[in-house]
Amino acid sequence: MHYYPMAFPILFLLFIALPFSTAKLNVDYYKTTCPNFQKIVNENIYNKQSASPATAPGILRLFFHDCITDGCDASILISSTAYNPHAERDADLNLSLSGDAFDVIVKIKNELELTCPGVVSCSDIVAQSTRDLVKMVGGPYYPVRLGRKDSLVSDGSRTEANLPKTDMNMDAIISKFTAKNFTVKEMVALTGAHTIGFTHCKEFSNRIFNFSSTSEIDPTMHPKLAAGLRDVCKNYTSDPSMAAFNDVRSPGKFDNAYFQNVLKGLGLLTTDYLLGVDPRTRPLVELYAKDEQAFFNDFAKAMEKLSVFGVKTGQKGEVRSRCDQFNHIPA
Structure with a gap:
């Protein structure tokens, strides 16, 4: 039997490096x-x-x-x-x-x-x-x-x-994550979960109905998407269950299409738009939009954490x- 005197200290250090x-x-x-x-x-x-x-x-x-x-x-x-x-x-x-x-x-x-x-x-x-x-x-x-x-x-x-809430600015959203020791990269990767599922119309109605005194819709949203959403959500005040897919291209598949959509003005939420323009998050959106494996790697690490x-x-x-x-x- 061989004796390795350093084995226990190394294992012990690895153990105490983890939160208890x-x-x-x-x-x-x-x-x-x-x-x-x-x-x-x-x-x-x-x-x-x-x-x-x-x-x-x-x-x-x-x-x-x-x-x-x-x-x-x-x-x-x-x-x-x-x-x-x-x-x-x-x-x-x-x-x-x-x-x-x-x-x-x-x-x-x-x-x-x-x-x-x-x-x-x-x-x-x-x-x-x-x-x-x-x-x-x-x-x-x-x-x-x-x-x-x-x-x-x-x-x-x-x-x-x-x-985090859909009406927050990017400073507020980032602070929600950093307060819990999650990085901006981890936040953006986790937001990629929006590649599946849907959002209720009330969460983005401000972007497609009476956006401002000069525009019915948010000009940062793709006009064809806005027109489609106005039709889907026209009765949302009387029917709160009305919703739209987060990813209009592949709503049932976990992929990187959400990030591609964000860069094209095809995100539902104001926070989606902000993610694609804020200098702290846009480089990550661009990376994940072109490299699905990079997104998957970072999403997996963030989810494990x-x-x-x-x-x-x-x-x-x-x-x-x-x-x-x-x-x-x-x-």
């Missing part, structure tokens, strides 16, 4: 306690996505809203009650989240509770489902470290304080029996 909470996570966390975890997740999201293509963007958005608020802890899944009347799920910014996303998480949780009761957290289900769905619709693979616990708190006011942001481990969380309620009523 994330050092406990690993990709094989359920290998012995729930060996069918990944199979159950993958089969359920495949069936749901096949039946309802809105599932992938819905889960991806739910995942981001959950993680960026107070960490990836499934606090967004908690339903409001008399004891907790304004949970994250009922915050204004979360009311438009996809019902398909919530439904598939519940279905997976129910099956896992039958297979390995009390073992798998809802937050791990969300993280794994998100990665699998991104890959399923053509996006990049990235490893998902597991072992998160579910939150013991869900406060809707925290959502309002932490999520986001997926362990603010995770709860040990006594800081619990494994919920139901994803929509705490195991015990908060004091």
Whole structure:
């Protein structure tokens, strides 16, 4: 047997370089306690996505809203009650989240509770489902470290304080990310998630109806897109569900078309336009528009980082029996 005196110090240094909470996570966390975890997740999201293509963007958005608020802890899944009347799920910014996303998480949780009761957290289900769905619709693979616990708190006011909003300027949006130690590059890469899914008309109605005293539409938006959106969204005030695809070219495929669209004035939101003109973000938009692999590489790294942001481990969380309620009523 050979003895390498430096091996332990090097491994120790690698360990302490990780945030303590994330050092406990690993990709094989359920290998012995729930060996069918990944199979159950993958089969359920495949069936749901096949039946309802809105599932992938819905889960991806739910995942981001959950993680960026107070960490990836499934606090967004908690339903409001008399004891907790304004949970994250009922915050204004979360009311438009996809019902398909919530439904598939519940279905997976129910099956896992039958297979390995009390073992798998809802937050791990969300993280794994998100990665699998991104890959399923053509996006990049990235490893998902597991072992998160579910939150013991869900406060809707925290959502309002932490999520970026569509009416913000670029300084405000960047500050939302840098305050959580995400770089501008990571922010732009994560924004590429808009390559799938849709946005409700009310979020961009200011750009296509009565934009200013001199123009009905925002002149920075492609006129043909604006005309089409005005037709799609003409009844949005009476029907809040009216929406348009974020990527008009390939809305169901995870690719780099979103960035190409931004440079052509084909983004729905004012923030899309700002992303393409701000000197801090435009070079990245241009890079991702011409090099899909560069986008995929950076998106995967950013998602891996986001997926362990603010995770709860040990006594800081619990494994919920139901994803929509705490195991015990908060004091």
